[in-house]
Amino acid sequence: MLKLFKYLKPFSQSVALVLVLVFFQSLADLYLPTLMSDIVDTGIVKGDTSYILRVGAFMLLVAAVSGLCLISASFLSAKVATGLGRNLRSLVFARVESYSQHEFDKLGTASLITRTTNDITQVQQVLIIMMRMMVGAPMMSIGGIIMAVSKDATLSLIFVVVLPVLAVVIFGIAGKGIPLFKAMQVKLDTLNRVLREGLTGIRVIRAFNRIDHEKERFTESNRDLTNTAIKVNIIMASLMPVMMVVMNLTTIAIVWFGGIRVNNGDIQVGDMMAFLQYAMQIMFSLVMVSFMFIMIPRAEASAMRINEVLDMIPEIKDAEEIKNPDSQRGFVEFKDVTFSYPGAEQPALKDVSFTASPGEVTALIGGTGSGKSTLINLIPRFYDIDSGSIFVDGVDVRKMSQANLRAKIGFVPQKAVLFTGTIAENIRYGKEDATDKEVEHVARIAQAIEFITSMTDGFNSVIAQGGANISGGQKQRLAIARALVRRPEIYVFDDTFSALDFKTDAQLRAALKKETADATVIIVAQRVSTVMNANRVIVMDDGRIVGMGTHRELLTTCEVYREIVSSQFSEEELA
Ligand code: ADP
Ligand code: MG
Numbered sequence: 230m231l232k233l234f235k236y237l238k239p240f241s242q243s244v245a246l247v248l249v250l251v252f253f254q255s256l257a258d259l260y261l262p263t264l265m266s267d268i269v270d271t272g273i274v275k276g277d278t279s280y281i282l283r284v285g286a287f288m289l290l291v292a293a294v295s296g297l298c299l300i301s302a303s304f305l306s307a308k309v310a311t312g313l314g315r316n317l318r319s320l321v322f323a324r325v326e327s328y329s330q331h332e333f334d335k336l337g338t339a340s341l342i343t344r345t346t347n348d349i350t351q352v353q354q355v356l357i358i359m360m361r362m363m364v365g366a367p368m369m370s371i372g373g374i375i376m377a378v379s380k381d382a383t384l385s386l387i388f389v390v391v392l393p394v395l396a397v398v399i400f401g402i403a404g405k406g407i408p409l410f411k412a413m414q415v416k417l418d419t420l421n422r423v424l425r426e427g428l429t430g431i432r433v434i435r436a437f438n439r440i441d442h443e444k445e446r447f448t449e450s451n452r453d454l455t456n457t458a459i460k461v462n463i464i465m466a467s468l469m470p471v472m473m474v475v476m477n478l479t480t481i482a483i484v485w486f487g488g489i490r491v492n493n494g495d496i497q498v499g500d501m502m503a504f505l506q507y508a509m510q511i512m513f514s515l516v517m518v519s520f521m522f523i524m525i526p527r528a529e530a531s532a533m534r535i536n537e538v539l540d541m542i543p544e545i546k547d548a549e550e551i552k553n554p555d556s557q558r559g560f561v562e563f564k565d566v567t568f569s570y571p572g573a574e575q576p577a578l579k580d581v582s583f584t585a586s587p588g589e590v591t592a593l594i595g596g597t598g599s600g601k602s603t604l605i606n607l608i609p610r611f612y613d614i615d616s617g618s619i620f621v622d623g624v625d626v627r628k629m630s631q632a633n634l635r636a637k638i639g640f641v642p643q644k645a646v647l648f649t650g651t652i653a654e655n656i657r658y659g660k661e662d663a664t665d666k667e668v669e670h671v672a673r674i675a676q677a678i679e680f681i682t683s684m685t686d687g688f689n690s691v692i693a694q695g696g697a698n699i700s701g702g703q704k705q706r707l708a709i710a711r712a713l714v715r716r717p718e719i720y721v722f723d724d725t726f727s728a729l730d731f732k733t734d735a736q737l738r739a740a741l742k743k744e745t746a747d748a749t750v751i752i753v754a755q756r757v758s759t760v761m762n763a764n765r766v767i768v769m770d771d772g773r774i775v776g777m778g779t780h781r782e783l784l785t786t787c788e789v790y791r792e793i794v795s796s797q798f799s800e801e802e803l804a
Contacts, residue, residue: 230525230532233352236316240309247309248364250302255368257295258510259376262503264288266380269499306360314353321345321538329545330611331571336538339422344538347417348531355521355528362521369514377507380500384487388511391479395512398475399519402468409461410527416454423450465523468516476512483508545613551630554622559587559637559718559749561608565617568607576615577603578772585765587718590750592760594793595769601753602643604769605721608751609635621719639712643723643753645704647696652681652707653688659711667714674740675710676733677703702728709737719749727755734759757797766790 237244264284272281325332325341333341378385427434427443434443487501496504562584569576578600585591593601606612607619610626619626626634639659647655656668663671668688672678680703684690696704705728712720726734738759741750754760761780768776768783768790776787783790 230529232536233532237313240312243305243309247302247305247360250298251361251364254295254298255365257291259372260291262506266499266503269502270497306357310353310356313356314349317349318345324539327543329543331544332541339425344534348534351528351531355524358521362517366514366518370511373507373511377504380504381496384504387482395475395515398471402464403519403523406461406464406523407526409457413457413461414530416457420450420454423447472516479508545610547630548628552624552628553633554624558622560622561585561719561749562620566614566619567616568614576772581774583767585749585751587747587749589764591765592763593753593767593769594760599769600772601769602723605723605751605753608721609638609640637718639715639717639720641708641712641722641725645708647692647704647707649694651689651691655692655707656710656714659714663714671710671713674713674744675706676737677706677710720745722752724753726759757794
């Protein structure tokens with residue numbers, strides 16, 4: 230957690246101010262019982278009304294100072310803690326944005342969300358308490374003891390008995406509670422996971438009649454969490470009554486022995502009353518400190534999870550010396566590229582070499598799992614390769630800046646991802662300053678105009694979260710429009726056309742042909758009809774290129790291609 234405190238730097242003035250305010254508040258609180266004993270012992274005993282009024286007014290003033298300090302300290306410490314929370318959240322978010330696919334695979338999306346929200350809140354809460362207690366608790370307990378001893382050293386011997394008892398009680402209860410608190414965090418994670426799966430998979434769950442099974446799973450982790458929470462709360466709830474018993478017994482002891490000493494004339498009544506209040510202050514501050522020690526381990530675990538995110542260095546970084554291609558063209562070249570996913574035994578791509586040039590269409594075809602998506606994910610450098618090199622416009626992608634490289638590419642992923650917002654906003658994601666005319670133009674080419682205009686608000690129709698209110702094919706067409714609006718040098722379509730019916734597929738490809746005439750086009754496809762007219766068809770099998778050429782050439786040279794073709798066409802159609 231200490232590591233996170235370096236992010237408190239922008240707030241150092243406010244933190245210092247909180248500490249000073251708490252200091253004065255504690256001083257005022259320590260002073261009040263003494264003033265009271267003055268009123269009792271001097272004012273009341275002598276019957277001096279004006280003295281009582283004078284000191285009473287002063288007491289009110291001191292109490293007001295204490296109250297003001299307390300209010301300002303609370304306000305400022307809350308402000309500092311929420312400010313730190315805000316900064317940490319944006320730090321974590323920025324760091325996660327810079328992650329490459331590797332880091333996402335390592336930490337997991339669900340965990341990244343909990344770390345950005347729940348874990349940061351934990352740290353935030355404990356920070357408020359720490360700021361208030363760091364100065365307050367030692368002052369109140371040590372100051373209280375000093376004041377109490379100064380009132381009556383003999384009576385202070387009571388503390389020698391009480392404080393160890395208190396310590397045993399606190400440590401006993403905290404020792405039982407802390408491990409349970411930690412277990413609760415893990416159980417909360419589990420509950421979150423089960424709930425998330427249940428919500429996102431609700432259709433599948435219904436379709437397979439697994440509602441009861443899911444309910445059971447949820448009930449089980451819910452009960453698990455509840456039981457632990459109840460146990461923790463019973464333990465923690467017992468802290469207060471036990472403390473009260475100890476405190477009240479202490480009060481009785483002080484009044485008992487104090488009464489004897491007052492009777493003997495050793496101390497005055499007012500001093501005994503002040504002593505009683507100091508005893509309360511000491512014990513209360515000890516209880517607060519113990520609460521802090523219960524909360525710190527929990528926040529510590531959260532802080533570790535946050536640090537893990539902040540410390541993870543993205544594997545893909547811009548090179549020290551960035552070299553960007555001078556002329557805009559759109560050449561893509563793979564040279565003996567071998568790539569394996571982290572932790573995988575077999576490389577997903579082996580010795581892949583090919584070139585794609587502007588004005589050409591390069592099509593990738595092959596069975597599922599043959600490495601087509603893997604291959605095209607390497608062009609925008611989502612992953613770094615094991616050996617070989619990938620050149621875009623003659624420069625190794627590892628030497629270019631990622632921003633520059635990706636600006637050249639219009640990427641349509643296999644699974645279309647849309648963002649909450651209007652259709653026009655989603656298309657403009659590709660190019661922020663696209664005019665209405667451009668947006669409409671690309672929607673027309675992507676064969677999306679028909680369904681867009683049939684929606685009530687046209688281009689201003691709102692897309693629900695994850696594009697839930699439009700079909701898969703419609704999503705794909707919007708994703709295509711988004712890539713088109715950039716007018717990139719290189720178009721990459723990952724299996725974009727298989728969600729479309731044959732007619733739309735053909736229309737779309739005809740319209741695309743004109744639009745992308747000067748660009749490099751790389752298409753991943755399932756259907757032979759989609760790749761037939763490509764300048765170059767690359768046949769993939771098990772991570773290798775097993776055939777390359779035009780449709781006609783491949784029919785005679787490539788066995789795998791022939792198999793794919795014959796599985797989709799009848800003998801007559803082939804002839
Ligand atoms: P295709 O797009 O041709 O269907 P992919 O390129 O998606 O195939 O997958 C090729 C191989 O790489 C598969 O065996 C798959 O299991 C593996 N693979 C794909 N993505 C990952 C990943 N993120 N981590 C590990 N292995 C992966
Ligand atoms: Mg794929």
